[in-house]
Amino acid sequence: MLGTFEIYQKIVAIPGAVLDVGTWRGQTAVLCENFRAILEPLNFQRKIHAFDTFTGYAGFTEIDGGRDSALYSDGTYSLPGDYAQLLKKLLQLHERNNAMGHVNGKHKVWEGDCRETLSAFELQHPGEIVALAWFDLNALVPTRDAFERIVKRLAPGGVIAFWQLTRGGEIPAEGMLYVMELAGRYEHQLHRTEAYPSLCYLTFPKGAGAAK
Numbered sequence: 001m002l003g004t005f006e007i008y009q010k011i012v013a014i015p016g017a018v019l020d021v022g023t024w025r026g027q028t029a030v031l032c033e034n035f036r037a038i039l040e041p042l043n044f045q046r047k048i049h050a051f052d053t054f055t056g057y058a059g060f061t062e063i064d065g066g067r068d069s070a071l072y073s074d075g076t077y078s079l080p081g082d083y084a085q086l087l088k089k090l091l092q093l094h095e096r097n098n099a100m101g102h103v104n105g106k107h108k109v110w111e112g113d114c115r116e117t118l119s120a121f122e123l124q125h126p127g128e129i130v131a132l133a134w135f136d137l138n139a140l141v142p143t144r145d146a147f148e149r150i151v152k153r154l155a156p157g158g159v160i161a162f163w164q165l166t167r168g169g170e171i172p173a174e175g176m177l178y179v180m181e182l183a184g185r186y187e188h189q190l191h192r193t194e195a196y197p198s199l200c201y202l203t204f205p206k207g208a209g210a211a212k
């Protein structure tokens with residue numbers, strides 16, 4: 001919680017949405033709703049979009065070799081029942097109980113493979129700027145696809161947070177994306193949170209203009 005708060009504070013002065021890509025039970029999205037309400041209760045423009053299959057991982061290929069496949073394979077981390085619906089209700093409940101809670105509808109839950117739902121997001125929200133995106137997909141192909149889509153919408157000063165960037169022994173996709181595609185190609189700074197060292201984030205001073 002403290003690590004996510006540390007990151008949210010970086011975007012208070014930056015316009016744009018929060019995207020939680022690989023939201024699972026939605027804990028980060030729910031935390032962000034509460035950080036929004038505490039730190040910027042009048043910022044009704046800050047939308048929170050939560051993406052997940054809710055049926056577990058999708059998109060592992062042979063390039064993801066070397067991971068702990070008991071934990072990280074297509075279908076693991078699936079959730080019972082209609083979790084997308086439950087998460088929508090959960091977000092609404094938090095929103096309604098928070099400051100300015102009578103102004104509703106600041107969230108959207110996107111159910112399905114994010115390679116498809118991010119396409120739908122692009123069609124439905126063509127002008128949505130992104131201030132902060134959380135990544136926790138852990139298969140290289142969807143991680144790369146989501147990164148390429150999201151970085152194009154990133155506000156100057158925007159932040160991309162990776163939950164597993166330095167956990168290459170167990171789950172190498174984010175580290176591979178960083179080393180192979182991102183490090184030399186996008187102007188950025190790399191940080192780790194003080195409260196939770198494995199949670200790392202990149203700040204992009206030029207936002208979508210970061211590509212060299």
Ligand SMILES: C[S@@+](CC[C@H](N)C(=O)[O-])C[C@H]1O[C@@H](n2cnc3c(N)ncnc32)[C@H](O)[C@@H]1O
Binds near residue numbers: 115
């Ligand atoms: C480790 S969990 C995320 C945990 C979450 N960040 C948290 O802090 O609670 C990874 C999530 O990514 C989702 N996921 C994996 N591949 C996906 C894909 N291609 N599209 C959408 N969601 C995906 C899984 O369903 C799973 O819920």
